[in-house]
Amino acid sequence: MTMDKRTEVSVEAMLEDLRILVEVESPSRDLEALNASAKTVAAFIEDRLGGKAALVTGEAGPHVHWSGGGEPRVLVLGHHDTVFPLGTLERRPFRVADGHATGPGVFDMLGGLVQAVHGLAALDDRSGVEILVTCDEEVGSASSRTLIEERARACGAVLVFEGAADGGGLKTGRKGCGTFQVSITGRASHAGLEPAAGVNALIESARQVLDIAALSRPDIGTTVTPTVASAGTLDNVVPAQATVIVDVRVESAAEKERIESAFAALVPYLDEAEIVVTGAVGRPPMPETAAAGLFEMARRLLPGIEGKAVGGGSDGNFTAALGVPTLDGLGAVGGGAHADHEYLVVGSMAERANLVTGLATAIRDARER
Template sequence: MNSNAVRTFVDDRLETYIAELKSLVEHESPSRDKGRLDLLAGAIADRWEGLGGNVERIANDAGGDHLVGRFFEAAPGPPALVVGHFDTVWPVGTLARLPLRRDGGRLFGPGVYDMKTSLILVAGVLEAFAALGLRPARPITVLFTSDEEVGSKTSRTRIEALARESAHALILEPPLADGSLKTARKGVGRFTLTVEGKAAHAGVAPELGASAIVELAHQVLKVAALNDPAAGTTLNVGLIEGGTTPNVVPARASAEIDARAVTIAGAEAVEKALLGLSAVTPGTRVTVEGGFNRPPMERSPAVAELFAKARRVGEGLGLALTEGSTGGGSDGNFTAAVGTPTLDGLGAAGGGAHADDEHIEIGSIPERAALLAALLLEI
């Protein structure tokens, strides 16, 4: 099987790819540091051009530039879209505290799992295709963005546009803890609830005031009542602020809300409920701003069919692929929401995303490269 040859190719060159991965990890690239992101984008673009790609660098004044690489453009049919990101949650200087280290079969470092190893998977597969004379079933479009960790605000439009013109989307985010691919993700919403009241002296004339904090307490309970775990709908008031000093009836208070929903209909219902909240306490006013910045990735029939194909492809590699869902969001939420069959969690095995013990299982690199190659060759 050709994809088994890809596994052997990557495995034989594994130390070379680990050295390349170390270089990527040691180039710190937090989501809001345009200078560092753009330098990394340039290095990735050079790498892709060396692999025969037609590379488009998408200028982004609001953050780091994004990259689109097009490969095998003469192949028939709409392309397979491969999606990843090269920004991380880690601030500059993290390497001084958490230096890259290798411990047995694991490589530890900030951003190694989420998700710079996926850049190595792309490079390994494309190099193997060239060396082995393999051609994919359709053209390949590779999109790596610079702002996934902060909501993909500047890349969303391009993600959705590329998804609409693609046969399917393969998302190189990490898999579930047990290695399962992701065929469903919750949608993610962010809302700010603000209460305006009326200040007054708490000792002399409290009756002249209207407490924004008391009203906020009522609203927090209303938000909590919207939770429906059985339906996969969860809301969390994660931050509250209000008041000035203890002897003043507070004139203002606010809350930051995280909302998650399994279906688009569920997300719409939550959004409608939150935006419809009204005040209970006389003399106060409630306003809610925000919305779902990532729609749910639903396990549609098209997604289920794509996974079934992937499972059959995996069998040829000796892999028993399984699927699952997660409450976190990714750019796969966008590709699925526009109707493009999407398969997520195709990155390397490991753990500790966004945590001090972030790591990959080095031995999973050839296996995941072979899986990605098989999907590109056979679907």
């Protein structure tokens, strides 16, 4: 099967739907905003695909679930939360100019959601297709992970509509990722009168940071990067508290275990200092083997499309870790995720929507043989 017979989709209609979604701001953890966003997403899906899109209540806000009926065959996975605070839209409104659509969330990942729904709308028969749009992907998916895994197992194949890789490629592998917080407790004292009476949490944190950074193994894809540190209260007080936050990325389950064990084994250098570590590699690695079969389907539909392994994580990490075939990066072609210059390439929207149509058809056909 190829995309020689492309289904006509309206780019103008996709841009109008994208504008509607972007103009309902949806920062993670803002329950009121996420409720409004979920209702808007549900109405959009119902308008384009028919049926009923259910709001699934979670601790982080509402997720949106839609089914085309029949035996589940393929899960279209996305999220409607964004990283931008309320008020961003006023400063950076939705615009289309010079072949780009801009505005908060156009690339990550509202554009992908619009393309997916329009691609599925081109199917005469939508049975076997499910859509799950979660509200907490940008903050770790703690409240949606169980639902994601449940629907992935039921469907048996997952298409993730995060933004495309550089150059429009699909994402065939992702590193596992997580955040650790190292909290250090010392003892305060007067820095001039009796500095030796204190236990300096800042000095302890400095030594710990060096050990933590040394856990990196970039030669095998493991990065351990201290990103935020804080300590002290006043310039004449030996600091009693310090905190270090660390970003971790790994390519294998073995490295996940090594890093988590290393953090658990941290011990203080200074007498009477105490260390408490929280966090984990919450998103397991997405191995390229999980995407292999679906990627070949995509290449048959769109010859020349590339597959790339990337460092960032998504909900596809969870589904791939279950052994469910998962292909990521099917969303918007563009760039600038999480940044003010975020953009979507308008000229790629129709082709990506057609790819959705072809993949959903190919997956159902393959599983019905």
